[in-house]
Structure formats: structure tokens, C-alpha cells
Amino acid sequence: MEGIIKEENSLPSQPKWRKVAYGGMQPGYSDNYTDESFLEGMVMNANVVKRDMLKVMQDSISISQYICIVALVVCVWSYTLGSTVSETTLLLLDSCLLGLGFVVLILTAKRLSLHLLLHYLLNIAFFISGLYILAPIYYTLTRSISSDSIWALTVLLLLVHLFLHDYSGSIIRPPGALTNPTLTSNISLNASIVASVLIASRLPSRLHVFAVMLFSLQIFLFAPLVTYCVKKYSFGLHLWFSSGLMVVALGLVSTLHTLLFGLLLGLLVFVTFVCPYWLIRIQEYKFEINGPWDEAKLCFDVTE
Amino acid sequence: MTEQKRHRILMVSDFFYPNFGGVENHIYYLSQCYCNDSCLWESIWCAIYDWGFESLLHSVEAVSDAKYIAYFFGTLPILRTILIRENISLVHGHQAFSTLCHEALMHARTMGYKVVFTDHSLYGFADVGSIHMNKVLQFTLADVNEAICVSHTSKENTVLRSGLSPEKVFVIPNAVDTAMFKPASERLSRNEIVIVVISRLVYRKGADLLVEVIPEVCRLYPNVRFIIGGDGPKRVRLEEMREKHNIQDRVDMLGAVPHAQVQSVLISGHIFLNSSLTEAFCIAILEAASCGLLTVSTRVGGVPEVLPDDMIVLAEPVPRDMINAVGKAMRMLPMIDPQMMHLRMKSLYSWFDVAKRTELVYDHALRCTDENLLQRLPRYLSCGAWAGKLFCLVMIINFLLWHLLNVLKPPEDIEEVPDFVYPHHQHEEPPNLEAKTREDAGSKPAVAIFPVRRSYCFRRHLLHQSAFAVETFVELMK
Numbered sequence: 001m002e003g004i005i006k007e008e009n010s011l012p013s014q015p016k017w018r019k020v021a022y023g024g025m026q027p028g029y030s031d032n033y034t035d036e037s038f039l040e041g042m043v044m045n046a047n048v049v050k051r052d053m054l055k056v057m058q059d060s061i062s063i064s065q066y067i068c069i070v071a072l073v074v075c076v077w078s079y080t081l082g083s084t085v086s087e088t089t090l091l092l093l094d095s096c097l098l099g100l101g102f103v104v105l106i107l108t109a110k111r112l113s114l115h116l117l118l119h120y121l122l123n124i125a126f127f128i129s130g131l132y133i134l135a136p137i138y139y140t141l142t143r144s145i146s147s148d149s150i151w152a153l154t155v156l157l158l159l160v161h162l163f164l165h166d167y168s169g170s171i172i173r174p175p176g177a178l179t180n181p182t183l184t185s186n187i188s189l190n191a192s193i194v195a196s197v198l199i200a201s202r203l204p205s206r207l208h209v210f211a212v213m214l215f216s217l218q219i220f221l222f223a224p225l226v227t228y229c230v231k232k233y234s235f236g237l238h239l240w241f242s243s244g245l246m247v248v249a250l251g252l253v254s255t256l257h258t259l260l261f262g263l264l265l266g267l268l269v270f271v272t273f274v275c276p277y278w279l280i281r282i283q284e285y286k287f288e289i290n291g292p293w294d295e296a297k298l299c300f301d302v303t304e
Numbered sequence: 305m306t307e308q309k310r311h312r313i314l315m316v317s318d319f320f321y322p323n324f325g326g327v328e329n330h331i332y333y334l335s336q337c338y339c340n341d342s343c344l345w346e347s348i349w350c351a352i353y354d355w356g357f358e359s360l361l362h363s364v365e366a367v368s369d370a371k372y373i374a375y376f377f378g379t380l381p382i383l384r385t386i387l388i389r390e391n392i393s394l395v396h397g398h399q400a401f402s403t404l405c406h407e408a409l410m411h412a413r414t415m416g417y418k419v420v421f422t423d424h425s426l427y428g429f430a431d432v433g434s435i436h437m438n439k440v441l442q443f444t445l446a447d448v449n450e451a452i453c454v455s456h457t458s459k460e461n462t463v464l465r466s467g468l469s470p471e472k473v474f475v476i477p478n479a480v481d482t483a484m485f486k487p488a489s490e491r492l493s494r495n496e497i498v499i500v501v502i503s504r505l506v507y508r509k510g511a512d513l514l515v516e517v518i519p520e521v522c523r524l525y526p527n528v529r530f531i532i533g534g535d536g537p538k539r540v541r542l543e544e545m546r547e548k549h550n551i552q553d554r555v556d557m558l559g560a561v562p563h564a565q566v567q568s569v570l571i572s573g574h575i576f577l578n579s580s581l582t583e584a585f586c587i588a589i590l591e592a593a594s595c596g597l598l599t600v601s602t603r604v605g606g607v608p609e610v611l612p613d614d615m616i617v618l619a620e621p622v623p624r625d626m627i628n629a630v631g632k633a634m635r636m637l638p639m640i641d642p643q644m645m646h647l648r649m650k651s652l653y654s655w656f657d658v659a660k661r662t663e664l665v666y667d668h669a670l671r672c673t674d675e676n677l678l679q680r681l682p683r684y685l686s687c688g689a690w691a692g693k694l695f696c697l698v699m700i701i702n703f704l705l706w707h708l709l710n711v712l713k714p715p716e717d718i719e720e721v722p723d724f725v726y727p728h729h730q731h732e733e734p735p736n737l738e739a740k741t742r743e744d745a746g747s748k749p750a751v752a753i754f755p756v757r758r759s760y761c762f763r764r765h766l767l768h769q770s771a772f773a774v775e776t777f778v779e780l781m782k
Contacts (some may be wrong), residue, residue: 021456022609030451032470032474034471042460122415136685291464292604293428296709298581
């Protein structure tokens with residue numbers, strides 16, 4: 001070790017600058033010396049993904065699709081409130097949707113597990129009976145709130161729901177999904193449920209309440225799961241399914257009000273065309289710096 | 305030599321002596337080096353304290369009455385009084401997340417003083433916290449005369465964060481008090497290898513990495529024992545790990561170790577393990593190396609610059625790599641002589657060297673031309689479209705406040721402190737910090753000589769804005 005120290009001391013008169021902090025001031029270089037290697041370790045925009053327009057547009061379909069689903073729910077609500085749809089039709093619709101959902105789940109599942117199916121069926125049976133028992137409570141829960149407040153709150157809650165919704169996953173953890181639902185998606189689901197409860201108090205009978213609550217919960221809870229499964233099964237099917245939904249939603253909304261129709265159409269165009277273009281345009285402003293000063297990321301999961 | 309005017313530096317930071325960390329250490333030892341007559345510099349401290357102040361008072365037998373001070377513009381009157389009264393030539397702020405430091409540098413610039421800033425930490429660019437921090441730093445550094453960083457990586461980081469020109473940024477590392485960190489007098493037997501870890505047990509210090517590495521090392525090498533000093537939120541995880549793998553008898557957890565006892569813990573081991581995820585310099589490695597321990601560390605931040613390659617084993621912050629590095633260190637161990645290592649550290653690092661290099665920076669700063677407000681404003685304006693204008697506004701308001709204060713309480717009314725003559729004679733023997741600390745090392749190692757005769761300490765409190773007008777005057781070292 002003694003030898004090494006001597007060797008260091010007897011280097012030629014103008015030794016090369018080294019990026020080290022030990023050994024005092026380096027001979028021939030002042031402390032504010034900036035070497036050519038300065039900022040050599042800096043990496044710019046290392047994690048930036050180049051996106052192309054078509055791919056982003058295809059990805060945005062999930063959002064348009066869910067917006068249409070919510071628009072359909074709103075249509076059903078307003079038809080029920082206006083007594084265009086009777087409670088029996090609504091119950092029929094509920095059971096149809098439930099059956100259809102199951103068929104989709106079974107068809108898209110990679111391997112059919114009887115156990116999982118039974119598990120689902122049992123849960124849904126509990127869920128429906130619970131809802132039936134609670135229907136009278138929902139019927140009167142928010143009765144004392146004035147109708148204006150109800151409408152305003154419902155719109156607000158639906159906006160919150162759309163804003164915080166987890167468009168890439170599903171609130172019910174599908175078999176095989178890696179991550180748990182996040183806090184925001186839970187808030188989103190709760191907002192939609194509160195909106196349904198608010199609407200329920202304006203309905204004429206308890207059976208109506210049961211039917212509408214069942215319908216909205218089915219959609220808000222299970223529609224993301226079903227669409228997620230469809231998307232995972234086949235992307236083409238997902239696109240066809242979405243465009244079908246869009247046409248139906250636009251058609252139904254147009255019978256409600258022309259302004260609403262225009263709003264929905266504008267929203268869909270905005271989400272599918274304008275936003276992807278916008279995203280790609282602002283990509284060029286991306287400026288990300290990484291370097292040796294970054295905090296190291298752990299390569300394993302920290303479980304508390 | 306003594307005829308020359310002594311310059312007084314005001315050291316400003318939120319981090320104050322009885323607490324111990326990199327910044328506190330740096331300020332303490334730097335000031336200690338200026339604590340003699342032969343030196344043209346003398347430092348005065350200014351700090352915010354929160355706890356431990358009473359223990360400081362006990363150790364120096366002084367009486368104090370700390371006052372509450374306000375935030376931002378509120379600190380201008382008190383700092384102005386200190387600057388004038390102490391006849392300060394230069395203000396030296398420490399650490400980017402010390403608010404008092406930013407405020408003091410702002411006020412000092414308004415009053416036309418030269419300022420130097422030392423950055424002790426690294427910051428990223430991505431999260432909201434660091435974006436805010438970097439903007440504040442940009443504001444302070446826009447008008448600083450010189451800046452100091454503790455490692456070359458830290459310099460790169462600071463230049464990127466603040467947009468300062470690299471020529472204005474000096475690299476002056478920390479050092480270690482080799483007199484305090486001496487290796488054990490006799491070599492430990494290598495029948496059992498002891499690996500020491502001393503750090504706060506938090507995420508940033510890589511406590512989670514330890515949880516993965518320790519059981520695997522224990523499994524691979526049956527003659528290894530761990531000593532873990534330090535406390536923190538991740539301590540529970542480490543204890544769980546110990547129980548899960550049934551290695552309670554091979555992993556000692558000491559809890560928090562006071563700085564004065566760090567040396568005695570270090571000398572009971574062969575290898576020092578540092579698992580930090582980010583580190584600008586890492587004094588802990590120096591302390592370990594000075595005690596003759598071989599260091600195994602993660603290759604993060606400024607750590608690769610700290611020690612020559614044959615005194616440290618570096619690894620990526622990945623459990624697999626860390627375990628390999630520990631293995632490599634165990635193979636290197638027979639070649640390591642702690643006494644040699646200690647002597648080498650003595651030649652590589654000294655606080656006197658740091659002090660000398662810092663003096664050069666002070667000289668640089670003092671030679672800078674004086675500028676008036678109008679010359680300085682464009683620099684603030686270039687900090688950003690919105691931020692630039694806001695910064696300018698802040699500086700203008702501060703300037704007006706300063707003039708208002710000059711009218712209310714003219715500088716002539718503030719009494720200046722006379723120069724202090726140190727009791728010991730310097731020309732009998734050159735002042736030697738190490739010799740002094742060595743004498744006292746046995747009884748009270750940390751406060752061998754107190755480096756400043758006066759320090760101003762404040763408590764922050766918004767509700768006591770009116771009570772701050774009189775500064776605290778701690779007479780230390782009578």
C-alpha cells in the first residue's frame with residue numbers, strides 16, 4: 001500500500017484530471033475546473049416512448065366506449081323517470097344483461113373453471129338479495145333532498161366517476177390481473193353508486209328502485225370487467241363492440257335531446273381524434289433528465 | 305500578518321451543531337479550522353435549532369435566551385442587525401433545503417454582501433417536491449457569487465438544477481476527523497467476520513436492500529456476524545427479517561448510536577456496509593475507512609469518487625450484486641491493514657485542506673465586482689417566464705424594506721463588536737486541530753474546542769413575529 005501512495009505522488013508534472021474527491025486539490029487543476037467529461041453521465045429522455053397516431057387512437061377507444069356505456073345508463077335512468085320503461089321491462093333487461101355478461105365471461109375465459117363460475121354465481125345471488133332487502137331504504141334515503149340538488153349532484157358525481165375511472169383495468173380484479181384496483185378507481189365507483197342512490201329516491205315504486213339500482217350496479221361494477229375480458233380476448237372484437245355501443249348510445253341519446261346528442265358526439269370526436277393528436281404534438285416538449293445523481297430504484301417489490 | 309483585516313464569515317443553516325449529520329459536521333469542522341489568530345477568517349454561526357440546544361449550552365457553559373423569528377421578509381431586520389454588528393464580510397449558506405439559508409442569502413445580496421453557497425445533497429428532477437426545490441435553488445443561486453459542492457456528481461446536479469455556469473461551482477469534499485476515528489490498537493481475529501452497518505434505517509438509506517442482502521450473506525458465509533446501528537421506520541422490517549430467517553444471534557441491532565460512540569462501534573467490525581440509494585458524498589464511509597474498515601457500498605451519486613478503488617468495493621444497488629461485493633470484500637480482507645488504511649486516510653482527507661480550499665473560494669467571492677439592484681435584476685428575470693418576474697418582485701420589495709429599515713434604524717446606531725483576541729498564542733506552535741482534539745478525546749470528544757465565540761440561534765414561530773427584534777447573543781468561549 002505504501003508503494004501505491006508513492007506511485008501516486010510521483011506522477012508526471014501535469015497528471016490527467018480524475019473525477020475523484022480524495023487526496024486534496026488535484027495538482028494543476030483548481031477546484032472549479034470543469035473537465036470535458038462534465039455531464040457525461042447525463043441521459044436525456046431515456047424513458048420516452050415514441051407514439052404513433054393510430055395506436056393512440058385505438059387505445060383511446062376504451063375511453064369512448066366507457067363514455068357511451070355511461071350515456072346509456074343515463075338514457076335508461078331518464079326513460080324510467082319519465083315512465084317510458086316499466087319496471088318489468090327493466091327487470092327483464094337486468095336479467096338479459098346478467099346472462100349476456102356471463103356468456104361473455106365464459107366465452108372469453110382461457111380455461112373454464114367451474115369453481116370460479118360458482119364463486120361468481122354465489123356472490124351475485126348474495127348481491128341481488130341484499131339489494132332487494134335494501135331497496136326500501138334507498139327509496140326514501142334521499143327523498144328529503146330537493147330535486148334540483150339531486151340532478152346537479154348526480155351530474156357532478158357522474159363527471160367525477162368518468163374523470164377518475166380506471167380505463168385500463170377493472171375495479172373487480174379479473175382472474176390473471178397483476179395489480180389491485182387503485183384508490184382513485186374506488187372513489188370513482190363510489191361516486192357512481194351514490195349517483196344511483198340519488199336517482200333511486202325520485203322513482204315511483206320500490207320495485208322500480210330495485211330494478212334501477214340493480215341495473216346501474218351491474219353496469220358500473222361489471223361492465224368494466226366484461227369489456228376488459230373482451231379486449232383481452234380479441235382487440236378486433238373490442239373495436240367492433242365499441243363502435244356498436246357508440247352507434248346505439250348516439251341513437252338513444254338523440255331521442256332524449258338534440259343538444260345532448262351534439263355534446264356526446266363532440267366528446268367522442270374529441271377523445272378519439274383531438275386528444276391523441278394533441279398528445280403526440282406535446283411529446284416534443286418532453287424534457288427528462290437522468291444521471292448518476294438519481295435515487296436508485298429498487299428492483300424488487302417492497303412489501304410492508 | 306495580524307495587521308491585516310480579519311474577515312468574518314457568517315455561516316447560515318437550519319442545521320445546527322448538537323444535531324449530527326453531514327452538514328452540521330461540515331460547518332463545525334470548517335469553523336474550527338478558522339478558530340485561531342493566524343487565520344484571516346473567523347466564522348460566526350447563525351442557525352435555527354429545534355432540539356438539543358440545551359445540551360449545547362451545558363457543554364459550553366453559556367447562557368442564552370433564544371428568540372422566535374418569522375419567515376421570509378421577516379428575517380431581514382434581524383439579519384441586517386447581525387451583519388452590521390458583527391462586521392461581516394461574507395455570508396456562507398449551507399444546504400439547499402435550509403430555509404434560513406435561502407432567506408439569509410437573499411437579504412445579504414440585497415444589502416450588497418458577497419455570498420457563497422454550499423450544496424450538500426443531490427436532487428432529482430421528476431417529482432413535484434424536487435421541481436419546487438429546484439426553483440427555489442434557482443432563485444438563490446441566480447445571484448450567488450460562488451457555489452461549492454461536495455462531489456463532482458453533486459456539481460453536475462447543482463449546475464443542471466440551477467443553471468449556474470460550471471466555472472462558478474467549486475468542488476470541495478467533506479473530510480473526516482482522523483484523530484477521532486482511529487482503528488483498534490490490535491487487529492481483530494478473522495475467525496469471525498463482523499460487518500457493520502450504521503445509518504438511519506429509512507428507505508433512502510437502502511434499508512430494504514439490507515433486508516434482502518443480510519439473510520443471504522448469513523446463509524452463504526457461516527462465519528459472518530452483522531452489527532446494525534441506527535434507528536428509523538424500517539427497523540421493524542429488519543427485525544422481522546431477523547426472526548423470519550432465525551438469525552437473531554448473528555444480527556445485532558443496537559438502535560440509535562450517538563455520534564461520539566460511532567467510533568467504538570466501527571472498530572468492532574471488519575467490513576462497513578453502506579446501502580444508500582442516493583448520496584452526495586457520504587461521510588460515514590470516510591469515518592469507517594478512517595477506522596480501518598473495508599467499505600462495501602452501492603454505486604450511487606458521489607460515492608465512487610470518495611475513496612480509491614482498493615479501499616472500497618462498489619456494487620449496483622441490486623441484492624445479487626451486493627452479495628457478490630460482500631464476498632469480494634471478504635476475500636480482500638487479509639490484505640487490509642487497518643493502521644495502514646488509517647494513515648492513508650490521513651493523507652487523503654483533512655479538514656485543514658478543506659478550510660484552505662474554501663478560503664480560496666472566499667477570496668474569489670470577495671474579488672467579485674459590486675453590483676447594484678438594476679444590474680442584478682436581469683439575472684432573476686432570466687429564471688423563467690413567470691418565476692423570473694416573481695423573483696424580481698421579491699427582490700424589489702426586499703430592497704425597499706431594507707431602505708425603510710435604514711431610515712428607521714440607521715446602521716450607525718448599531719454597535720459593532722470589537723475584534724476578539726484569542727487567549728492562546730499562535731506563534732509558539734502552529735495551531736493544530738488534531739493535537740487539540742486528541743488531548744480531549746478521552747473526556748469530551750465532540751466539544752473539544754468550540755469553534756465560534758458567538759452564535760445566533762433562533763426558533764421559528766409565525767405567531768411571534770413582533771418579538772424577534774432583539775437578537776440572541778450567546779457569549780461562547782469567554
